[in-house]
Amino acid sequence: MPQTHQAGPAPRFVPAAKTLPEQIADAVExxxxxxxxxxxxxxxxxxxxxxxxxxxxxxxxxxxxxxA
Structure with a gap:
């Protein structure tokens, strides 16, 4: 029987890694x-x-x- 859907892991969104200064700015805010x-x-x-x-x-x- 022919398959109409290929089974596999679903694609997921992986955000781009932030630089350390960006991470610090976000954390401070x-x-x-x-x-x-x-x-x-x-x-x-x-x-x-x-x-x-x-x-x-x-x-x-x-x-x-x-x-504060």
């Missing part, structure tokens, strides 16, 4: 970013030898009060 994610971004920035301005923004966000 979002008040719902968990502290653990902010700390992982800080570690990645340190490992990369990153931008001091990004480091300061991230540190300020990590220490910011929740109602």
């Amino acid at each position: 979002s008040r719902s970013t968990p502290l653990s994610q902010l700390l992982r971004l800080m570690a990645a920035l340190d490992a990369e030898g990153g931008n001091e301005a990004l480091r300061l923004r991230l540190r300020a966000r990590i220490g910011a009060p929740l109602d």
